[in-house]
Protein backbone atom coordinates (compact mmCIF):
# COMPACT_ATOMS: atom_id res chain seq x y z
CA UNK A 1 0.00 0.00 0.00
CA UNK A 2 1.06 3.58 -0.67
CA UNK A 3 2.24 5.64 2.32
CA UNK A 4 -0.79 7.85 1.63
CA UNK A 5 -3.15 4.94 0.81
CA UNK A 6 -5.58 5.29 3.79
CA UNK A 7 -8.41 7.02 1.94
CA UNK A 8 -8.06 5.02 -1.27
CA UNK A 9 -10.04 1.90 -2.09
CA UNK A 10 -8.18 1.04 -5.30
CA UNK A 11 -4.54 0.65 -6.20
CA UNK A 12 -3.03 3.24 -8.54
CA UNK A 13 -3.17 2.26 -12.19
CA UNK A 14 0.18 0.97 -13.39
CA UNK A 15 0.28 3.68 -16.04
CA UNK A 16 -0.11 6.35 -13.37
CA UNK A 17 2.63 4.90 -11.18
CA UNK A 18 4.99 5.01 -14.07
CA UNK A 19 3.85 8.48 -15.16
CA UNK A 20 4.04 10.36 -11.90
CA UNK A 21 6.95 8.64 -10.22
CA UNK A 22 10.02 10.86 -9.99
CA UNK A 23 12.44 8.37 -8.43
CA UNK A 24 14.26 7.81 -11.72
CA UNK A 25 15.61 11.36 -11.52
CA UNK A 26 15.13 12.59 -7.94
CA UNK A 27 17.22 9.75 -6.49
CA UNK A 28 20.04 12.16 -7.21
CA UNK A 29 18.79 14.05 -4.12
CA UNK A 30 19.26 11.15 -1.69
CA UNK A 31 22.13 12.81 0.15
CA UNK A 32 20.18 16.04 0.71
CA UNK A 33 16.97 14.17 1.50
CA UNK A 34 18.58 12.01 4.18
CA UNK A 35 20.63 14.84 5.71
CA UNK A 36 17.45 16.93 5.80
CA UNK A 37 15.58 14.12 7.56
CA UNK A 38 18.40 13.65 10.05
CA UNK A 39 18.19 17.35 10.94
CA UNK A 40 14.37 17.24 11.14
CA UNK A 41 14.37 14.16 13.41
CA UNK A 42 17.11 15.61 15.61
CA UNK A 43 15.06 18.79 16.06
CA UNK A 44 11.83 16.83 16.71
CA UNK A 45 13.66 14.97 19.49
CA UNK A 46 15.15 18.13 20.98
CA UNK A 47 11.73 19.82 21.00
CA UNK A 48 10.13 16.80 22.68
CA UNK A 49 7.77 16.37 19.71
CA UNK A 50 8.97 12.79 19.43
CA UNK A 51 10.88 10.92 22.15
CA UNK A 52 14.64 11.11 22.40
CA UNK A 53 14.81 7.32 21.85
CA UNK A 54 12.75 7.50 18.66
CA UNK A 55 14.84 10.39 17.39
CA UNK A 56 18.07 8.47 18.05
CA UNK A 57 16.75 5.38 16.31
CA UNK A 58 15.63 7.41 13.31
CA UNK A 59 18.94 9.21 13.04
CA UNK A 60 21.00 6.04 13.19
CA UNK A 61 18.64 4.29 10.76
CA UNK A 62 19.01 7.19 8.33
CA UNK A 63 22.79 7.18 8.70
CA UNK A 64 22.79 3.49 7.73
CA UNK A 65 20.65 4.19 4.67
CA UNK A 66 22.91 7.08 3.68
CA UNK A 67 25.97 4.87 3.88
CA UNK A 68 24.32 2.12 1.84
CA UNK A 69 23.14 4.64 -0.74
CA UNK A 70 26.65 6.05 -1.09
CA UNK A 71 27.92 2.50 -1.55
CA UNK A 72 25.35 1.94 -4.30
CA UNK A 73 23.64 -0.81 -2.31
CA UNK A 74 20.13 0.57 -2.45
CA UNK A 75 17.50 -0.37 -4.97
CA UNK A 76 15.02 2.54 -5.24
CA UNK A 77 11.42 1.59 -6.06
CA UNK A 78 9.07 3.19 -8.58
CA UNK A 79 6.00 2.38 -6.52
CA UNK A 80 7.37 4.44 -3.64
CA UNK A 81 7.07 7.38 -6.08
CA UNK A 82 9.94 9.62 -5.15
CA UNK A 83 13.13 9.82 -3.12
CA UNK A 84 11.27 11.15 -0.06
CA UNK A 85 8.91 8.20 0.26
CA UNK A 86 11.57 5.71 -0.76
CA UNK A 87 13.76 6.80 2.14
CA UNK A 88 10.87 6.88 4.59
CA UNK A 89 9.57 3.40 3.68
CA UNK A 90 13.05 1.97 3.77
CA UNK A 91 13.60 3.51 7.19
CA UNK A 92 10.40 2.01 8.56
CA UNK A 93 11.28 -1.32 7.00
CA UNK A 94 14.60 -1.20 8.83
CA UNK A 95 13.74 0.29 12.23
CA UNK A 96 9.97 -0.32 12.56
CA UNK A 97 7.56 1.94 14.54
CA UNK A 98 9.94 4.85 15.13
CA UNK A 99 10.35 5.29 11.37
CA UNK A 100 6.68 6.19 11.10
CA UNK A 101 7.24 9.23 13.34
CA UNK A 102 9.81 10.88 11.06
CA UNK A 103 7.26 12.72 8.94
CA UNK A 104 5.68 14.50 11.96
CA UNK A 105 5.13 18.19 11.21
CA UNK A 106 6.46 17.86 7.69
CA UNK A 107 5.13 17.49 4.15
CA UNK A 108 6.81 16.31 0.99
CA UNK A 109 6.13 19.78 -0.29
CA UNK A 110 8.51 21.45 2.14
CA UNK A 111 10.78 18.41 2.04
CA UNK A 112 11.33 18.61 -1.72
CA UNK A 113 11.86 22.36 -1.37
CA UNK A 114 14.48 21.71 1.31
CA UNK A 115 16.25 19.08 -0.80
CA UNK A 116 16.41 21.27 -3.89
CA UNK A 117 17.55 24.31 -1.88
CA UNK A 118 20.39 22.18 -0.50
CA UNK A 119 21.25 20.71 -3.89
CA UNK A 120 21.19 24.13 -5.54
CA UNK A 121 23.72 25.41 -2.99
CA UNK A 122 26.12 22.60 -3.88
CA UNK A 123 25.51 23.18 -7.60
CA UNK A 124 26.33 26.88 -7.20
CA UNK A 125 29.56 26.08 -5.34
CA UNK A 126 30.61 23.52 -7.97
CA UNK A 127 29.89 25.95 -10.79
CA UNK A 128 31.72 28.80 -9.06
CA UNK A 129 34.81 26.60 -8.64
CA UNK A 130 34.76 25.69 -12.32
CA UNK A 131 34.42 29.37 -13.24
CA UNK A 132 37.33 30.28 -10.99
CA UNK A 133 39.54 27.67 -12.67
CA UNK A 134 38.63 29.12 -16.05
CA UNK A 135 39.26 32.70 -14.94
CA UNK A 136 42.67 31.73 -13.57
CA UNK A 137 43.68 30.17 -16.88
CA UNK A 138 42.52 33.33 -18.64
CA UNK A 139 44.52 35.59 -16.33
CA UNK A 140 47.69 33.50 -16.64
CA UNK A 141 47.39 33.36 -20.43
CA UNK A 142 46.63 37.06 -20.68
CA UNK A 143 49.68 37.91 -18.62
CA UNK A 144 51.86 36.06 -21.13
CA UNK A 145 50.37 37.98 -24.05
CA UNK A 146 50.30 41.58 -22.86
CA UNK A 147 52.35 42.55 -25.91
CA UNK A 148 50.89 40.15 -28.47
CA UNK A 149 49.24 42.43 -31.00
CA UNK A 150 46.16 41.28 -32.87
CA UNK A 151 43.38 42.97 -34.81
CA UNK A 152 40.26 43.97 -32.93
CA UNK A 153 37.01 43.73 -34.92
CA UNK A 154 33.64 45.35 -35.23
CA UNK A 155 31.10 43.94 -37.71
CA UNK A 156 33.73 41.21 -38.27
CA UNK A 157 35.81 43.86 -40.06
CA UNK A 158 39.27 44.78 -38.83
CA UNK A 159 38.90 47.85 -36.65
CA UNK A 160 41.81 48.79 -34.39
CA UNK A 161 44.83 46.92 -33.05
CA UNK A 162 44.49 45.40 -29.60
CA UNK A 163 46.40 42.68 -27.78
CA UNK A 164 45.55 39.06 -27.19
CA UNK A 165 45.69 39.82 -23.46
CA UNK A 166 43.06 42.51 -23.89
CA UNK A 167 40.81 40.18 -25.86
CA UNK A 168 41.14 37.38 -23.31
CA UNK A 169 40.49 39.78 -20.45
CA UNK A 170 37.17 40.73 -22.03
CA UNK A 171 36.10 37.14 -21.40
CA UNK A 172 37.56 37.23 -17.89
CA UNK A 173 35.19 40.14 -17.14
CA UNK A 174 32.21 38.13 -18.40
CA UNK A 175 33.11 35.13 -16.29
CA UNK A 176 33.71 37.31 -13.24
CA UNK A 177 30.17 38.65 -13.67
CA UNK A 178 28.90 35.08 -14.05
CA UNK A 179 30.59 34.25 -10.77
CA UNK A 180 28.66 37.09 -9.10
CA UNK A 181 25.42 35.80 -10.60
CA UNK A 182 26.05 32.29 -9.24
CA UNK A 183 26.86 33.82 -5.87
CA UNK A 184 23.50 35.53 -5.95
CA UNK A 185 21.86 32.21 -6.89
CA UNK A 186 23.65 30.65 -3.92
CA UNK A 187 22.24 33.32 -1.59
CA UNK A 188 18.74 32.71 -2.98
CA UNK A 189 19.10 28.99 -2.28
CA UNK A 190 20.59 29.54 1.17
CA UNK A 191 17.20 30.04 2.87
CA UNK A 192 15.71 27.08 4.72
CA UNK A 193 12.07 26.22 3.79
CA UNK A 194 11.33 23.24 6.08
CA UNK A 195 8.46 24.02 8.46
CA UNK A 196 6.36 25.39 5.62
CA UNK A 197 4.49 22.09 5.83
CA UNK A 198 2.17 21.29 2.97
CA UNK A 199 1.42 25.02 2.63
CA UNK A 200 0.34 26.37 6.03
CA UNK A 201 3.13 25.51 8.43
CA UNK A 202 2.31 23.10 11.24
CA UNK A 203 0.70 22.91 14.67
CA UNK A 204 3.85 21.37 16.16
CA UNK A 205 6.38 23.66 17.84
CA UNK A 206 9.14 23.10 15.30
CA UNK A 207 12.43 24.91 15.85
CA UNK A 208 13.07 25.96 12.27
CA UNK A 209 16.15 27.98 13.11
CA UNK A 210 17.69 24.89 14.67
CA UNK A 211 17.10 22.88 11.47
CA UNK A 212 18.67 25.72 9.48
CA UNK A 213 21.67 25.69 11.81
CA UNK A 214 22.05 21.89 11.60
CA UNK A 215 22.02 22.05 7.80
CA UNK A 216 24.21 25.13 7.44
CA UNK A 217 21.58 27.55 6.11
CA UNK A 218 21.95 31.28 6.77
CA UNK A 219 18.26 31.98 7.34
CA UNK A 220 14.73 30.56 7.13
CA UNK A 221 11.88 31.34 4.72
CA UNK A 222 9.30 33.81 6.05
CA UNK A 223 6.09 32.63 4.39
CA UNK A 224 4.93 29.03 4.29
CA UNK A 225 3.04 29.38 0.98
CA UNK A 226 6.10 30.89 -0.68
CA UNK A 227 8.33 28.33 1.05
CA UNK A 228 6.72 25.48 -0.92
CA UNK A 229 5.73 27.38 -4.09
CA UNK A 230 9.01 29.15 -4.80
CA UNK A 231 11.44 27.87 -7.40
CA UNK A 232 13.18 31.21 -8.02
CA UNK A 233 16.42 29.85 -6.60
CA UNK A 234 16.48 27.23 -9.39
CA UNK A 235 15.59 29.86 -11.98
CA UNK A 236 18.37 32.08 -10.63
CA UNK A 237 20.79 29.22 -11.16
CA UNK A 238 19.44 28.44 -14.61
CA UNK A 239 19.41 32.03 -15.81
CA UNK A 240 22.98 32.44 -14.55
CA UNK A 241 23.82 29.19 -16.34
CA UNK A 242 22.19 30.46 -19.54
CA UNK A 243 24.18 33.69 -19.50
CA UNK A 244 27.37 31.80 -18.68
CA UNK A 245 26.75 29.39 -21.59
CA UNK A 246 26.15 32.39 -23.85
CA UNK A 247 29.60 33.70 -22.89
CA UNK A 248 31.20 30.30 -23.43
CA UNK A 249 29.43 30.01 -26.76
CA UNK A 250 30.75 33.37 -28.01
CA UNK A 251 34.24 32.34 -26.94
CA UNK A 252 33.83 28.97 -28.70
CA UNK A 253 32.63 30.70 -31.83
CA UNK A 254 35.80 32.82 -31.86
CA UNK A 255 38.00 29.79 -31.22
CA UNK A 256 36.35 28.02 -34.14
CA UNK A 257 36.92 31.02 -36.41
CA UNK A 258 40.46 31.57 -35.21
CA UNK A 259 41.19 27.89 -35.79
CA UNK A 260 40.24 28.14 -39.48
CA UNK A 261 42.82 28.12 -42.23
CA UNK A 262 41.61 31.62 -43.14
CA UNK A 263 42.28 33.19 -39.73
CA UNK A 264 45.04 30.88 -38.56
CA UNK A 265 45.22 32.61 -35.15
CA UNK A 266 45.11 29.45 -33.02
CA UNK A 267 45.80 25.79 -33.28
CA UNK A 268 43.69 23.52 -31.13
CA UNK A 269 45.53 20.69 -29.49
CA UNK A 270 45.07 17.23 -31.03
CA UNK A 271 43.69 16.04 -27.71
CA UNK A 272 40.81 18.50 -28.05
CA UNK A 273 40.06 18.00 -31.75
CA UNK A 274 38.49 15.21 -33.74
CA UNK A 275 38.86 13.80 -37.23
CA UNK A 276 36.57 13.01 -40.12
CA UNK A 277 35.43 9.55 -41.16
CA UNK A 278 35.98 10.38 -44.84
CA UNK A 279 38.35 13.35 -45.17
CA UNK A 280 41.78 12.28 -43.97
CA UNK A 281 43.12 15.82 -43.61
CA UNK A 282 40.42 17.05 -41.24
CA UNK A 283 40.98 18.21 -37.70
CA UNK A 284 37.74 19.63 -36.38
CA UNK A 285 37.07 21.83 -33.34
CA UNK A 286 34.19 19.62 -32.17
CA UNK A 287 34.58 20.46 -28.50
CA UNK A 288 34.03 24.16 -29.09
CA UNK A 289 31.15 23.43 -31.46
CA UNK A 290 29.49 21.14 -28.96
CA UNK A 291 29.67 23.73 -26.19
CA UNK A 292 28.17 26.28 -28.58
CA UNK A 293 25.46 23.71 -29.36
CA UNK A 294 24.74 22.86 -25.74
CA UNK A 295 24.01 26.50 -25.01
CA UNK A 296 20.61 26.09 -26.64
CA UNK A 297 19.91 23.16 -24.40
CA UNK A 298 20.52 25.20 -21.24
CA UNK A 299 18.30 28.02 -22.56
CA UNK A 300 15.68 25.32 -23.17
CA UNK A 301 15.96 24.12 -19.57
CA UNK A 302 15.43 27.68 -18.33
CA UNK A 303 12.45 28.21 -20.65
CA UNK A 304 10.94 24.90 -19.59
CA UNK A 305 10.92 25.83 -15.91
CA UNK A 306 9.83 29.43 -16.49
CA UNK A 307 6.93 28.09 -18.52
CA UNK A 308 6.07 25.45 -15.93
CA UNK A 309 5.91 28.11 -13.22
CA UNK A 310 4.09 30.87 -15.05
CA UNK A 311 0.50 29.74 -14.56
CA UNK A 312 0.73 28.01 -11.20
CA UNK A 313 -1.60 29.11 -8.42
CA UNK A 314 -0.21 28.98 -4.87
CA UNK A 315 1.03 26.81 -3.34
CA UNK A 316 2.54 23.46 -4.40
CA UNK A 317 1.29 21.85 -7.62
CA UNK A 318 2.58 18.61 -9.05
CA UNK A 319 3.70 20.50 -12.16
CA UNK A 320 6.62 21.60 -10.03
CA UNK A 321 8.05 18.10 -10.07
CA UNK A 322 9.14 19.06 -13.59
CA UNK A 323 11.72 21.43 -12.08
CA UNK A 324 14.28 18.75 -11.39
CA UNK A 325 15.18 17.26 -14.75
CA UNK A 326 15.59 20.69 -16.30
CA UNK A 327 17.64 21.96 -13.38
CA UNK A 328 19.88 18.88 -13.23
CA UNK A 329 20.42 19.03 -16.98
CA UNK A 330 21.37 22.72 -16.85
CA UNK A 331 23.73 22.09 -13.93
CA UNK A 332 25.42 19.12 -15.60
CA UNK A 333 25.74 20.90 -18.92
CA UNK A 334 27.25 24.11 -17.59
CA UNK A 335 29.64 22.33 -15.22
CA UNK A 336 30.85 19.94 -17.91
CA UNK A 337 31.13 22.67 -20.52
CA UNK A 338 33.21 24.86 -18.19
CA UNK A 339 35.45 21.93 -17.35
CA UNK A 340 36.09 20.91 -20.95
CA UNK A 341 36.48 24.47 -22.16
CA UNK A 342 39.08 25.26 -19.50
CA UNK A 343 41.07 22.15 -20.37
CA UNK A 344 40.88 23.05 -24.06
CA UNK A 345 42.00 26.64 -23.46
CA UNK A 346 45.00 25.44 -21.45
CA UNK A 347 46.30 23.54 -24.48
CA UNK A 348 45.55 25.98 -27.31
CA UNK A 349 48.53 27.32 -29.27
CA UNK A 350 48.25 30.99 -30.17
CA UNK A 351 49.87 31.80 -33.52
CA UNK A 352 51.13 35.20 -32.44
CA UNK A 353 52.96 36.01 -35.68
CA UNK A 354 49.77 35.50 -37.68
CA UNK A 355 47.85 37.64 -35.22
CA UNK A 356 50.36 40.47 -35.55
CA UNK A 357 50.35 40.17 -39.32
CA UNK A 358 46.56 40.28 -39.21
CA UNK A 359 46.70 43.51 -37.23
CA UNK A 360 48.87 45.29 -39.80
CA UNK A 361 46.43 44.72 -42.65
CA UNK A 362 43.05 46.33 -43.04
CA UNK A 363 44.11 49.87 -42.06
CA UNK A 364 43.68 49.20 -38.33
CA UNK A 365 45.85 52.26 -37.63
CA UNK A 366 43.60 54.67 -39.54
CA UNK A 367 42.05 56.09 -36.35
CA UNK A 368 45.54 56.64 -34.99
CA UNK A 369 46.50 58.54 -38.11
CA UNK A 370 43.47 60.78 -37.65
CA UNK A 371 44.37 61.18 -33.94
CA UNK A 372 47.88 62.23 -35.06
CA UNK A 373 46.42 65.04 -37.16
CA UNK A 374 44.24 66.08 -34.23
CA UNK A 375 47.36 66.38 -32.07
CA UNK A 376 48.79 68.59 -34.85
CA UNK A 377 45.80 70.90 -34.38
CA UNK A 378 43.46 69.61 -37.12
CA UNK A 379 39.77 69.27 -36.06
CA UNK A 380 38.83 65.59 -35.75
CA UNK A 381 36.10 65.72 -38.41
CA UNK A 382 38.57 67.10 -40.97
CA UNK A 383 41.21 64.59 -39.92
CA UNK A 384 38.69 61.75 -40.37
CA UNK A 385 38.00 62.89 -43.96
CA UNK A 386 41.69 63.28 -44.84
CA UNK A 387 42.52 59.79 -43.56
CA UNK A 388 39.51 58.39 -45.41
CA UNK A 389 40.92 59.84 -48.60
CA UNK A 390 44.34 58.39 -47.76
CA UNK A 391 42.82 54.95 -47.23
CA UNK A 392 41.08 55.14 -50.62
CA UNK A 393 44.40 56.19 -52.15
CA UNK A 394 46.19 53.24 -50.51
CA UNK A 395 43.53 50.80 -51.72
CA UNK A 396 43.98 52.10 -55.28
CA UNK A 397 47.77 51.83 -54.99
CA UNK A 398 47.74 48.55 -53.04
CA UNK A 399 49.69 50.11 -50.13
CA UNK A 400 49.38 50.37 -46.36
CA UNK A 401 49.37 53.73 -44.58
CA UNK A 402 52.91 53.02 -43.38
CA UNK A 403 54.08 52.60 -47.02
CA UNK A 404 53.23 56.20 -47.92
CA UNK A 405 56.13 58.67 -48.23
CA UNK A 406 56.05 61.95 -46.34
CA UNK A 407 55.55 64.05 -49.52
CA UNK A 408 52.70 61.70 -50.49
CA UNK A 409 51.09 62.22 -47.08
CA UNK A 410 51.62 65.96 -47.26
CA UNK A 411 49.71 66.15 -50.55
CA UNK A 412 46.65 65.21 -48.50
CA UNK A 413 47.41 67.50 -45.55
CA UNK A 414 50.35 69.80 -44.77
CA UNK A 415 50.30 68.94 -41.04
CA UNK A 416 52.04 65.58 -41.53
CA UNK A 417 55.63 65.47 -40.26
CA UNK A 418 58.30 62.79 -40.10
CA UNK A 419 57.22 61.59 -36.63
CA UNK A 420 53.98 60.30 -38.17
CA UNK A 421 55.42 56.83 -38.85
CA UNK A 422 56.24 56.22 -35.21
CA UNK A 423 52.76 57.40 -34.23
CA UNK A 424 50.98 54.80 -36.35
CA UNK A 425 53.13 51.73 -35.75
CA UNK A 426 51.07 48.85 -34.36
CA UNK A 427 53.03 49.00 -31.13
CA UNK A 428 52.31 52.72 -30.69
CA UNK A 429 48.63 52.23 -31.54
CA UNK A 430 48.30 49.78 -28.67
CA UNK A 431 50.59 51.51 -26.19
CA UNK A 432 48.98 54.92 -26.61
CA UNK A 433 45.60 53.52 -25.66
CA UNK A 434 46.52 53.83 -22.05
CA UNK A 435 43.46 54.87 -20.14
CA UNK A 436 41.78 52.46 -17.70
CA UNK A 437 40.08 49.63 -19.58
CA UNK A 438 42.09 50.21 -22.77
CA UNK A 439 44.56 47.74 -24.37
CA UNK A 440 47.91 49.33 -23.39
CA UNK A 441 49.92 46.58 -21.65
CA UNK A 442 50.10 48.53 -18.35
CA UNK A 443 46.36 48.99 -18.31
CA UNK A 444 45.65 45.35 -19.13
CA UNK A 445 48.08 44.36 -16.37
CA UNK A 446 46.03 46.51 -13.99
CA UNK A 447 42.88 44.71 -15.07
CA UNK A 448 44.59 41.37 -14.44
CA UNK A 449 45.56 42.49 -10.96
CA UNK A 450 42.07 43.78 -10.31
CA UNK A 451 40.65 40.41 -11.43
CA UNK A 452 43.10 38.54 -9.19
CA UNK A 453 42.04 40.52 -6.17
CA UNK A 454 38.37 40.01 -7.00
CA UNK A 455 39.00 36.26 -7.33
CA UNK A 456 40.60 36.21 -3.90
CA UNK A 457 37.40 37.62 -2.33
Ligand code: ARG
Pocket residue numbers: 022026082108109112316318320321322
Ligand atom coordinates in the same frame (compact mmCIF):
# COMPACT_ATOMS: atom_id res chain seq x y z
N1 ARG B 1 8.11 14.21 -6.05
C1 ARG B 1 7.51 15.46 -5.70
C2 ARG B 1 8.22 16.59 -6.42
O1 ARG B 1 9.27 16.37 -6.90
C3 ARG B 1 7.59 15.68 -4.23
C4 ARG B 1 6.49 16.50 -3.66
C5 ARG B 1 5.21 15.81 -3.84
N2 ARG B 1 4.15 16.38 -3.13
C6 ARG B 1 2.91 16.03 -3.41
N3 ARG B 1 1.99 16.53 -2.69
N4 ARG B 1 2.62 15.20 -4.36
O2 ARG B 1 7.75 17.71 -6.51
